[in-house]
Amino acid sequence: MFKIKVPASSANIGPGFDVLGIGLNLYLEITLSNDSSDTSKDKHNGKIIYSGEGKENVPLETEKNLVTATALYVMRCNGMEKFPPGTVIEIHNPIPLGRGLGSSGAAIVGGSMIGNYYLGNKFSKERLLDYCLLIERHPDNIAAAMLGGFVGSYLNELDEKETQEKSVPLTSILPKEDTPATQIVSKPPPHKIGEYLKYNWNEKIKCIAIIPNFEVSTDDARSILPSSYEKADIIFNLQRLAILTSSLSQDPPNSQLIYNSMKDKLHQPYRSTLIPGLTKILDTLKPEENPGLCGICLSGAGPTILCLAVDNFDQLANKIIDMFKVEGIQCSWKLLELAYDGATTKN
The missing domain is CATH 3.30.70.890 (GHMP kinase, C-terminal domain)
Structure with missing residues (x-):
């Protein structure tokens, strides 16, 4: 059993539009386990059990749920297409949805850490933020959720090739059912898309x-x-x-x-x-x-x-x-x- 906790966040603090964020002690909680007897027909071998905010409307298919779709993206970019057979992903979310407290940022950060776990925890938090930034595209929420505390951030100026890699459509990163296979991203993102600094x-x-x-x-x-x-x-x-x-x-x-x-x-x-x-x-x-x-x-x-x-x-x-x-x-x-x-x- 492996547990992940990701804090809510508040971004745009005061004059810090798209710059400042703070991690808050209201946590998205994810528990990973394996049930070999599970007969889930999910095409990526994952069974989602969800509780908390938005329970009635949150999709439970792994390719549609933001948490697990992010995990699959991180895994896919590193040669792993599916969760291990029998994977059970329990998600408890107390963060209000669509209210400015970073629910999507927490989901993306949590998903990246799920992917990292199944890859053997090979990546640092800073490297995982590169993956997250291709989905969220704004660093203030995800930096606060990943790193915690009071965080400032900015996006680096990348070269032309890296900029093209960073600008791929979101449907190529979190593909939908009708996304052509040739358009699905399976290549790791550029390094150091953003820079981050924690303040006192x-x-x-x-x-x-x-x-x-x-x-x-x-x-x-x-x-x-x-x-x-x-x-x-x-x-x-x-x-x-x-x-x-x-x-x-x-x-x-x-x-x-x-x-x-x-x-x-x-x-x-x-x-x-x-x-x-x-x-x-x-x-x-x-x-x-x-x-x-x-x-x-x-x-x-x-x-x-x-x-x-x-x-x-x-x-x-x-x-x-x-x-x-x-x-x-x-x-x-x-x-x-x-x-x-x-x-x-x-x-």
Whole structure:
């Protein structure tokens, strides 16, 4: 029996659009075992047992489930087309789907680690991120899920051949039933597609995730963004980004400095049209009127709101929940800490 745990994540922290992510201690859990008596007719020898968020709609065929399809991709690129006969893959997922807490990133990271296990654990986390990036294409969520803690990332400039390899269609990496065999990728990805750096984090700062009861499609959230930006808005984010990465490590936390350096002009203003009440929440909750609050931002593409705080967690969560109620939206909330170790395994 082999166990894998992958944390949820929050990306786009403050001004760090497509740059900053944090791993959170809410874990996707995967257990691998073998049942030689299993008569599963899955064409890749895998039986999926799924529980948790989205249970009613999550596909259980190994080529359609994001976790196992990722595992099969990693294996296929290294000469292994199927799971060993009798493979049982138990997946428990408490991470809300489509809410900006990295459910797909966790699934992809977890799948890559399944593939790595059946290949004899031959790859480092950093190499597995190359595989993950061909599926996710944005490093902030998957880096936080794989490496844990508070992570910055960027994509390397690759040569022409590597760029072509990186840009293959997703259906060639996670093939559908009608994908021609000649188009299915079975070659390992380029090395070092991205670079990653873990920052320090003051452990007094906790994360309040306020989770509205509706989903926001990542594709919708990206399509609503402009194709170009005003120079002043870009400078606004860069200035705050330079301060935020250090301010979150200071002790005691400087709540006003963190709050101001978490402001953003590149994605939150545009995504407010998809999330009723977002602008009011971001504009009205301030540290001077809410003791314990350090900063507030949209988590990933939303609709989850992420509050950084050192105290008064219940009061802050309930205040935001009440503001969403005015818009007719119900919410739940979780108090989370950073998952400093990222994805972990255990025999």
